[in-house]
Amino acid sequence: MRKAIIDKLTILAESAKYDVSCASSGSTRQNNSQGIGSANRWGICHSFTEDGRCVALLKIMLTNFCMYDCAYCINRRSNDIERATFSPRELAKLTIEFYRRNYIEGLFLSSGVIKNADHTMEKMLQVVKLLRIEHHYHGYIHMKTIPGASPELIYQAGLYADRLSINLEIPTEDNLKQLAPEKDHQSVYKPMHFIQQYALESKEERKKHRHAPRFAPAGQSTQLIVGATDETDRDILNLTSILYKRPTMKRVYYSGFVPVNEYDKRLPIVNEVPRKREHRLYQADWLLRFYQFNVHEIVNENYPTLDLDLDxxxxxxxxxxxxxxxxxxxxxxxxxxxxxxxxxxxxxxxxxxxxxxxxxxxxxxxxxxxxxxxxxxxxxxxxxxxxxxxxxxxxxxxxxxxxxxxxxxxxxxxxxxx
Structure with a gap:
């Protein structure tokens, strides 16, 4: 493998590690005699990063250049960090080479936003199309959706990827505006709605026509940053409960705030990542999804925060x-x-x-x-x-x-x- 590709891989894999919204597939994509790889709903191999995070798939960014200057993000445009960009063909070839060497069983593809949302989505979509069409790859692909992307590009992405995700990041609009003035929740909720609409339409179409194309069969997910702003566990879980009422929302992920930009005075001073709080939120999330609990039973006015000593x-x-x-x-x-x-x-x-x-x-x-x-x-x-x-x-x-x-x-x- 050429040194230039290895250097890009090192930079862009490091840039992607703070996005935790990837997991086992929940999708079945059968192989045939003309392709390679396969995905099944029981999940795929997982590995662990140095900081203890569980990572599935080849977790990589197309580029860590970004037009946004979000206070909490290591890839913000004002940071003086090493930057790199894969061409769509380079990244598709790298994924196939890693798969053939049995390093990975799938791809988690993210990217910084370059020029605008649609330009970035088009580049990411080229990677996925090369894998599916040119390399006949049938393994699992999780693709990030860029806030503000057009419905047409979202629809195409859902035809090739198994799961789509788009991150809310900061739970409330006011706090998002403080840390990322160029962003708003509406640019996230709109793509979420499009993904849901296309997935439900695809499901209905497949009832009539067995071979109709599937749209994002593993659904969608999102991520919330915990501890960067002053939301209580009650605020976070109330939002989670609302998101889970969307029929295609499969997972909400919680990422403990990592102080990667300590110089920014808008961010809290933390001595360690709030791992225990993150863990308790995941446990509460399971109560909502599998144990028939109502969010108000877990957190309410009298108990707005989760007990860190007890599950x-x-x-x-x-x-x-x-x-x-x-x-x-x-x-x-x-x-x-x-x-x-x-x-x-x-x-x-x-x-x-x-x-x-x-x-x-x-x-x-x-x-x-x-x-x-x-x-x-x-x-x-x-x-x-x-x-x-x-x-x-x-x-x-x-x-x-x-x-x-x-x-x-x-x-x-x-x-x-x-």
């Missing part, structure tokens, strides 16, 4: 001790799903297993529930120990957040099951 599900349970303990042999699936330490798969297995016999502690352990947390919130055929109401939420919290506890602090039942 959101456990925090909610401790605020509602009157709903527990839950009898796993009689409670509904929905009630069991809300027990700390019981996941979606475990809840389904409990409902299925109890049809044959009453569940015991050993049976629950075999199913895989986390007894360390669940024991305070359930009852079964056996005696489990002290429930949250008997032990009080405060003591349960202390027990689950303190690593070393004296036996004098806890009843015998707790020390036995901890």
């Amino acid at each position: 959101p599900k456990l925090s909610w349970a401790l605020r509602h001790p009157h709903l527990f303990p839950v009898d796993v042999n009689r409670a509904s699936y929905e009630q069991i799903l809300r027990v700390p330490g019981i996941g979606v798969k475990s809840a389904r297995m409990i409902v299925a297993a109890r049809r044959h016999s009453a569940l015991t502690v050993n049976a629950l352990k075999q199913i895989g529930i986390v007894m360390k947390r669940a024991q305070y919130f359930i009852t079964c055929r056996d005696k489990l120990g002290t429930t949250v109401q008997e032990f009080t939420p405060e003591k349960v919290r202390l027990a689950l957040t303190t690593r070393t506890l004296s036996s004098e602090t806890l009843p015998a039942q707790f020390s036995l099951h901890f």
